[in-house]
Amino acid sequence: MATEPVAAGSQAAEQGSIAVRDVSFGFGSGRPEVLDDVTFDVASGEFFVLLGPSGCGKSTVLNLIAGFEQPTQGTVLASGRPVAGAARDRVVIFQDSDSLYGWLTVRDNVTFPLRVQGIAARERDERALAALKVVGLKGHEDKYPGELSGGMKQRTQLARALVLDAPILLMDEPFAALDAQTRSILQDELVQLSVTMRRTVLFITHDIGEAILLGDRVGIMRAGPGSSIKETIVVHLSRPRRRGSAEFGALYDRIHRSISEEVQQALRREDSLL
Amino acid sequence: MTMTSRAGISVDRLEAAARRDPGPADVGDALPPAQRKPASRALLARHSPWILTMLSVAAGVVVWAIASRTLDSPLFPSPLRIAQALIESIGNGTLLADIAVSVRRIAIGFVLGCLVGVPLGLAMGLFPLVRAFCDPVVQFLRFVPPIAWLIPAIMWFGIGETSKIAIIFYMTVFLVLLNTMTGVAAIPRNQLRSAENYGVSGWQLFAWIVFPATLSYSVAGARIAMGNSFAAVVGAELIAANAGLGYRIVDSGQWMAMDQMFGAMLVLGLLGIAADRLARLLATRFLRHYVHADDHGD
Numbered sequence: 001m002a003t004e005p006v007a008a009g010s011q012a013a014e015q016g017s018i019a020v021r022d023v024s025f026g027f028g029s030g031r032p033e034v035l036d037d038v039t040f041d042v043a044s045g046e047f048f049v050l051l052g053p054s055g056c057g058k059s060t061v062l063n064l065i066a067g068f069e070q071p072t073q074g075t076v077l078a079s080g081r082p083v084a085g086a087a088r089d090r091v092v093i094f095q096d097s098d099s100l101y102g103w104l105t106v107r108d109n110v111t112f113p114l115r116v117q118g119i120a121a122r123e124r125d126e127r128a129l130a131a132l133k134v135v136g137l138k139g140h141e142d143k144y145p146g147e148l149s150g151g152m153k154q155r156t157q158l159a160r161a162l163v164l165d166a167p168i169l170l171m172d173e174p175f176a177a178l179d180a181q182t183r184s185i186l187q188d189e190l191v192q193l194s195v196t197m198r199r200t201v202l203f204i205t206h207d208i209g210e211a212i213l214l215g216d217r218v219g220i221m222r223a224g225p226g227s228s229i230k231e232t233i234v235v236h237l238s239r240p241r242r243r244g245s246a247e248f249g250a251l252y253d254r255i256h257r258s259i260s261e262e263v264q265q266a267l268r269r270e271d272s273l274l
Numbered sequence: 275m276t277m278t279s280r281a282g283i284s285v286d287r288l289e290a291a292a293r294r295d296p297g298p299a300d301v302g303d304a305l306p307p308a309q310r311k312p313a314s315r316a317l318l319a320r321h322s323p324w325i326l327t328m329l330s331v332a333a334g335v336v337v338w339a340i341a342s343r344t345l346d347s348p349l350f351p352s353p354l355r356i357a358q359a360l361i362e363s364i365g366n367g368t369l370l371a372d373i374a375v376s377v378r379r380i381a382i383g384f385v386l387g388c389l390v391g392v393p394l395g396l397a398m399g400l401f402p403l404v405r406a407f408c409d410p411v412v413q414f415l416r417f418v419p420p421i422a423w424l425i426p427a428i429m430w431f432g433i434g435e436t437s438k439i440a441i442i443f444y445m446t447v448f449l450v451l452l453n454t455m456t457g458v459a460a461i462p463r464n465q466l467r468s469a470e471n472y473g474v475s476g477w478q479l480f481a482w483i484v485f486p487a488t489l490s491y492s493v494a495g496a497r498i499a500m501g502n503s504f505a506a507v508v509g510a511e512l513i514a515a516n517a518g519l520g521y522r523i524v525d526s527g528q529w530m531a532m533d534q535m536f537g538a539m540l541v542l543g544l545l546g547i548a549a550d551r552l553a554r555l556l557a558t559r560f561l562r563h564y565v566h567a568d569d570h571g572d
Binding site: 066068085086087088090092094096098099100101103104112113117144146160164 | 465
């Protein structure tokens with residue numbers, strides 16, 4: 001839990017850090033492994049992007065850290081403690097806004113995690129309003145999710161995650177279903193937000209530009225099945241980053257080459273199997 | 275506003291009428307006076323669904339009247355005779371008494387059916403063990419129609435109210451149960467995962483997520499059951515009853531009082547429509563948001 005002190009024996013691990021060690025994951029015997037020996041670390045307060053071709057198991061990695069799934073092998077640590085199930089110190093923002101509760105207003109959606117904890121109504125409302133202000137939804141508290149645009153739904157999800165003050169945010173392609181313009185606006189806002197809030201973010205995407213725009217580091221995954229981290233690239237560009245800049249373009253090409261190389265190899269592997 | 279042709283009839287207009295939707299007529303009110311259509315056309319446009327409804331009813335009555343006159347048989351009474359019989363039965367109090375008896379049976383059986391069907395459907399949807407245990411029985415019984423239980427119901431529960439209520443209950447419980455179970459399966463996985471993420475405990479998950487998320491499915495099942503109840507009550511009152519609209523249909527049929535019989539059938543149909551309309555009204559009024567957020571579209 002977010003408020004608990006770090007357990008004894010793991011003093012070295014900072015609050016908000018993530019460690020994924022030799023993790024494998026599969027859906028049972030006879031079927032190919034989804035993940036095979038995934039290892040990476042995310043430092044406290046770092047913005048880490050996991051990038052890879054679709055179907056490579058990016059979301060599975062996120063689900064393992066969230067505690068929705070358990071690894072077949074290996075360990076996942078959050079703030080130095082082994083992950084055993086979902087908890088409020090790692091909040092997930094889903095790609096599909098169907099995770100919002102359609103029968104609750106925006107305010108009640110955002111206060112929901114606090115209501116579960118039994119926090120008093122007045123404090124809930126204050127914290128929800130603060131979170132809604134941060135994501136630019138002030139004035140929309142009384143709307144229902146069905147009355148919101150796709151971008152506003154994702155803002156509501158973000159507010160619902162921020163209201164918990166969790167040290168770790170897990171974002172599973174949160175902007176992938178949005179139109180290009182809304183996506184770009186939300187990306188810019190998330191950059192500003194991540195600078196001020198200093199939380200650990202694990203961000204899943206298949207969009208190279210998005211990865212460079214947002215990430216402190218970008219982990220590139222191999223094509224599945226049996227995926228793992230191919231390489232990790234540190235993004236040295238200063239913020240705010242411009243998509244048009246030469247450094248941005250160079251990094252884009254470098255990552256693009258790495259991924260297409262990976263996809264080619266995967267195609268050849270499949271070929272040789274046939 | 276381009277959808278109305280010169281003749282005042284267009285496909286859009288007909289479709290709007292079919293939906294019983296005042297539709298474009300409301301937009302006309304928002305326009306400045308200069309852009310409005312002539313008053314008579316605006317009036318027609320605004321009331322066209324109602325006018326069509328009236329025309330449809332009138333056509334039905336006319337067809338019946340012509341058939342009745344042509345056949346000239348006591349088995350085919352004219353609309354006027356049926357109306358007279360209805361007025362008479364209102365006058366001597368039998369109609370209201372019949373309605374009260376049948377509606378009471380429907381109401382009790384329906385409410386009990388919902389009270390059992392919703393929790394059982396939720397339990398079967400949530401717990402695989404409960405589902406595995408109950409499903410064979412449910413799947414079997416849903417194909418045994420309520421009317422088949424009429425004789426056993428009378429033998430077990432007697433000729434009083436209980437056997438009639440039991441038939442309505444039986445009919446309601448399966449429709450509500452099966453719909454509710456479907457609703458649980460349709461809860462978006464992310465909704466359950468986010469709840470898990472926030473540390474929602476067992477009863478909270480039930481009361482705050484599963485119940486509201488499936489409510490629209492339960493209500494849909496209940497609405498179908500409500501409609502079928504009016505059919506089932508006739509079956510329940512076929513044998514060993516001494517009041518009710520179903521009893522009236524059977525009884526007046528046996529006495530060849532066809533006007534009374536058709537009168538009771540007419541009232542049954544109208545009550546069914548009224549109940550369905552009321553249910554729909556309540557659902558749109560109070561349950562507007564109890565559908566999944568993405569079902570609304572962006």
